[in-house]
Amino acid sequence: MATLREPVPTFAGTPPFPKAAAAALADRQLRENLRRATTTIRDKRARAVAERDDWEALRLAGAAIKDEVLARLPELLVKLEERVTAAGGAVHWARDAAEANAIVAGIVKDTGATEVVKVKSMATQEIGLNEALAREGIAAWETDLAELIVQLGQDLPSHFLVPAIHRNRSEIRDIFRRRMAAAGRPAPDGLTDEPRALAEAARLHLREKFLRARVAISGANFAIAETGTVIVVESEGNGRMCLTLPETLITVMGIEKLLPRWQDLEVFLQLLPRSSTAERMNPYTSMWTGVTSDDGPQAFHLVLLDNGRSDTLSDPTGRQALRCIKCSACLNVCPVYERTGGAAYGSPYAGPIGAILVPQLRGIARHPVDEQTASLPYASSLCGACFEVCPVRIDIPEVLVHLRGQVVRQRGWRQRTLSQEALLMRSLGLALGEPRRLAAAERLAGLAAGTVARDGWIGRLPLPGLLGAWFRGRDLRAPARMSFRRWWARQRRGTT
Amino acid sequence: MSARDAMLGRIRASLADRPPVPGVPRGYRTSSPPDVDPVALFSERVRDYRATVHRRAPADVGATIATALATRGARRVGIPPGFDRALIARAAVEVVVDEPPLARAELDALDGVVTACAVAIAETGTIVIDAGPDQGRRALSLLPDYHLCVVGADQIVGTVAEALARLDPRRPLTWISGPSATSDIELQRVEGVHGPRTFDVVIVEALSPALPDPPAPQEAVP
Numbered sequence: 002m003a004t005l006r007e008p009v010p011t012f013a014g015t016p017p018f019p020k021a022a023a024a025a026l027a028d029r030q031l032r033e034n035l036r037r038a039t040t041t042i043r044d045k046r047a048r049a050v051a052e053r054d055d056w057e058a059l060r061l062a063g064a065a066i067k068d069e070v071l072a073r074l075p076e077l078l079v080k081l082e083e084r085v086t087a088a089g090g091a092v093h094w095a096r097d098a099a100e101a102n103a104i105v106a107g108i109v110k111d112t113g114a115t116e117v118v119k120v121k122s123m124a125t126q127e128i129g130l131n132e133a134l135a136r137e138g139i140a141a142w143e144t145d146l147a148e149l150i151v152q153l154g155q156d157l158p159s160h161f162l163v164p165a166i167h168r169n170r171s172e173i174r175d176i177f178r179r180r181m182a183a184a185g186r187p188a189p190d191g192l193t194d195e196p197r198a199l200a201e202a203a204r205l206h207l208r209e210k211f212l213r214a215r216v217a218i219s220g221a222n223f224a225i226a227e228t229g230t231v232i233v234v235e236s237e238g239n240g241r242m243c244l245t246l247p248e249t250l251i252t253v254m255g256i257e258k259l260l261p262r263w264q265d266l267e268v269f270l271q272l273l274p275r276s277s278t279a280e281r282m283n284p285y286t287s288m289w290t291g292v293t294s295d296d297g298p299q300a301f302h303l304v305l306l307d308n309g310r311s312d313t314l315s316d317p318t319g320r321q322a323l324r325c326i327k328c329s330a331c332l333n334v335c336p337v338y339e340r341t342g343g344a345a346y347g348s349p350y351a352g353p354i355g356a357i358l359v360p361q362l363r364g365i366a367r368h369p370v371d372e373q374t375a376s377l378p379y380a381s382s383l384c385g386a387c388f389e390v391c392p393v394r395i396d397i398p399e400v401l402v403h404l405r406g407q408v409v410r411q412r413g414w415r416q417r418t419l420s421q422e423a424l425l426m427r428s429l430g431l432a433l434g435e436p437r438r439l440a441a442a443e444r445l446a447g448l449a450a451g452t453v454a455r456d457g458w459i460g461r462l463p464l465p466g467l468l469g470a471w472f473r474g475r476d477l478r479a480p481a482r483m484s485f486r487r488w489w490a491r492q493r494r495g496t497t
Numbered sequence: 498m499s500a501r502d503a504m505l506g507r508i509r510a511s512l513a514d515r516p517p518v519p520g521v522p523r524g525y526r527t528s529s530p531p532d533v534d535p536v537a538l539f540s541e542r543v544r545d546y547r548a549t550v551h552r553r554a555p556a557d558v559g560a561t562i563a564t565a566l567a568t569r570g571a572r573r574v575g576i577p578p579g580f581d582r583a584l585i586a587r588a589a590v591e592v593v594v595d596e597p598p599l600a601r602a603e604l605d606a607l608d609g610v611v612t613a614c615a616v617a618i619a620e621t622g623t624i625v626i627d628a629g630p631d632q633g634r635r636a637l638s639l640l641p642d643y644h645l646c647v648v649g650a651d652q653i654v655g656t657v658a659e660a661l662a663r664l665d666p667r668r669p670l671t672w673i674s675g676p677s678a679t680s681d682i683e684l685q686r687v688e689g690v691h692g693p694r695t696f697d698v699v700i701v702e703a704l705s706p707a708l709p710d711p712p713a714p715q716e717a718v719p
């Protein structure tokens with residue numbers, strides 16, 4: 002019987018973006034790690050993309066294929082169901098998170114298993130599957146190294162691709178030492194903080210779980226309607242383990258993950274690795290169609306998840322967000338994300354895509370949404386870098402502006418405040434886009450704050466007009482004596 | 498109403514504006530430029546992933562496999578039931594055929610595995626295995642810590658598009674581009690997490706003489 006881990010914090014209850022962002026901004030370690038991560042990946046990506054002189058043609062094809070998927074979605078889903086079923090799989094339909102969780106828990110219970118191994122999946126984070134399984138007495142073990150770090154650290158992921166990027170090596174060693182034993186094989190004695198040693202500790206810890214696992218749960222990067230093939234793209238090999246060793250495999254997939262044809266992979270297997278890990282190809286990609294006798298799981302369940310996707314689809318401007326292939330390129334170029342990290346977005350979908358996808362998944366097209374969700378479309382400077390790198394050409398700034406309009410329309414009584422905020426975010430955005438202007442703005446804020454900060458916190462600033470309104474909505478950490486940008490400029494010159 | 502019908506109904510309602518189905522502009526490249534030698538490019542790209550690549554004439558393949566296994570210190574080595582045993586006959590190892598299928602623990606205890614492949618891709622340095630008789634079921638090339646893959650020169654295509662055209666989607670496929678890797682800890686690349694931590698490729702070239710081994714692999718790019 003597995004030891005059930007303590008419940009991890011959930012995304013529910015995350016404070017609205019400005020508040021959460023202020024807390025994150027105050028965390029120097031997080032900010033430093035994030036900046037290093039985003040800069041490194043950004044530069045590598047640019048090189049990987051420059052190698053293909055037909056990159057723009059691939060993007061155009063990628064966007065068109067995904068638009069075709071959305072326009073033909075009912076027909077393609079039915080076809081996928083037919084092909085998966087014909088190949089020996091079972092297809093389930095889930096309208097929302099509760100339905101999806103109940104389906105998965107039911108399947109696991111039918112096998113008699115009390116634990117499952119999981120390969121990183123944003124869809125299952127979105128629906129809170131691990132917590133739902135824990136309530137049913139089923140332990141869900143994350144097997145991606147970063148997810149393992151996040152899970153053992155009882156933490157929230159901060160980036161799709163490198164979810165533990167907010168942790169440094171000695172923190173990770175401490176987490177492994179303290180928590181591995183309760184979850185299974187303990188960390189080796191004398192574990193150092195060398196990344197190689199930490200990876201080895203994770204290998205040993207998880208190998209034990211892979212070898213005994215009877216049920217695995219995965220997400221899907223793509224599924225091919227015409228063949229029923231499901232595809233998982235990964236780096237570490239934990240995906241192969243989960244997709245190959247257990248007797249039962251359950252895949253939870255958003256309905257927008259479809260591709261019409263097998264041939265379409267020639268576009269997406271180029272777009273995704275180069276945009277995501279900045280490689281010509283990621284180390285491992287697994288593809289399977291239903292079940293294969295004598296090879297891999299003998300029971301395969303595909304759960305098709307709506308959970309707000311059909312609402313998103315109803316908005317002709319907003320629906321392009323469903324083209325997203327979760328590559329994370331837009332996170333790495335976003336000046337707002339770089340300063341706040343992922344947890345501030347209050348959802349597994351962070352950064353520019355999170356800012357346009359989450360409000361829509363939560364139904365902004367159909368009804369007013371909560372404060373946290375309504376603040377997300379403002380978590381941007383509208384600089385447009387996200388569109389430039391997006392492999393499926395999602396016009397994120399266009400959707401952001403569109404959603405801000407929806408927020409304002411839905412909140413008649415708060416219209417003035419929000420319009421002011423929108424205006425202020427725009428001017429901040431302009432400043433973020435232009436280093437010199439931001440520098441000036443920050444210096445100004447630093448001077449102003451100096452007169453009112455108590456205990457390092459700015460309470461209610463007695464500032465008039467826009468600036469006062471903006472600070473009222475935010476409990477900001479007083480600007481450090483050296484602003485982030487000045488600090489950064491000095492870092493880059495090699496001084497501290 | 499079933500969840501299925503409800504979902505399909507909602508999706509149809511959301512598409513009430515009848516968005517057009519766009520044609521897909523396929524202006525991208527699907528084959529390599531004519532001056533590219535796929536075997537040379539494949540070797541270079543696999544080496545970029547810090548895997549070892551040998552190019553050999555058929556007569557020299559057995560000796561190369563024997564040397565590679567010895568270099569890696571492998572003593573018990575698994576092969577798929579349909580793998581050509583003659584290729585591994587010269588190696589000083591205990592050969593274990595995965596027939597009847599080995600238990601997970603037995604696979605885990607092997608020092609390595611030697612398989613063939615279905616197709617290989619030059620531009621991305623990828624090999625694809627499709628669980629054919631000379632490649633074996635998926636678990637065989639996953640659990641042992643070392644994988645040596647024998648690739649026929651005629652199996653190497655230029656591009657991802659050409660590979661997809663040759664593959665059968667009904668078979669379970671594994672695309673392998675170098676050894677497993679993670680950058681999860683401070684973005685420092687660590688090779689070998691869960692899959693085989695060491696990966697060697699031997700290319701069999703019917704028409705060319707044995708070539709000297711290229712220089713040792715360098716930093717992974719890009």
Ligand code: SF4
Binds near residue numbers: 327392
């Ligand atoms: S919006 Fe585009 S760039 Fe951002 S994660 Fe999705 S596909 Fe990648």
